[in-house]
Amino acid sequence: QSVLTQPPSVSAAPGQTVTISCSGSSSNIGNSYVSWYQHLPGTAPKLLIYENHKRASGIPDRFSGSISGTSATLGITGLQTGDEADYFCGTWDSSLSTGVFGGGTKLTVL
């Protein structure tokens, strides 16, 4: 059971928009920055979003991040087949004094 909760899967057609949620608590998302990562099995995870909404170097503006209370959201517009991957959120938990992650969401572009 991951500390942060994500939907196991989402799907959408090419060109459409999808959002992936990440739910936490006051000890993590509520008072720490959130990062989002894209992971293709067999490769190194890639940082997409850091400090809640800032895009990492080279990440297109189709990817966005936002925060509301103890939840974070990753948005992807103009979906492409190359966006098919696992996406997971991460943040620091002040109660656990460790980083924590979501369970990951598998994005399928139909």
Added chain:
Amino acid sequence: EVQLVQSGAEVKKPGESLKISCKVSENIFSNYWLAWVRQMPGKGLEWMGIIYPGDSETRYSPSFQGHVTISADESISTAYLQWTTLKASDTAMYFCASLSGWLPDYWGQGTQVTVAS
């Protein structure tokens, strides 16, 4: 660009020892915290612990304290994750990652560890 290159897949028997590595490409090794993260089959990521290679300060997640050892060799820009006695439940993918603001920015490609009799 920073690159973290991990050692290859390992297949071990229960009770055996193991040390996997993570080599950092650029001269950031001594100035950034590095983390080890576990992903068990079909599960999410778990934070194992971190090390600051500059002075080898190490902090473990309570779940992993006493079960693994994190170390670093500054002379070759390499961090290590070590087990003295492997169990079948250690079967997982292990990632190293450099930290920025206490969260990972660059990741290694992962090392698959399989422990089976």
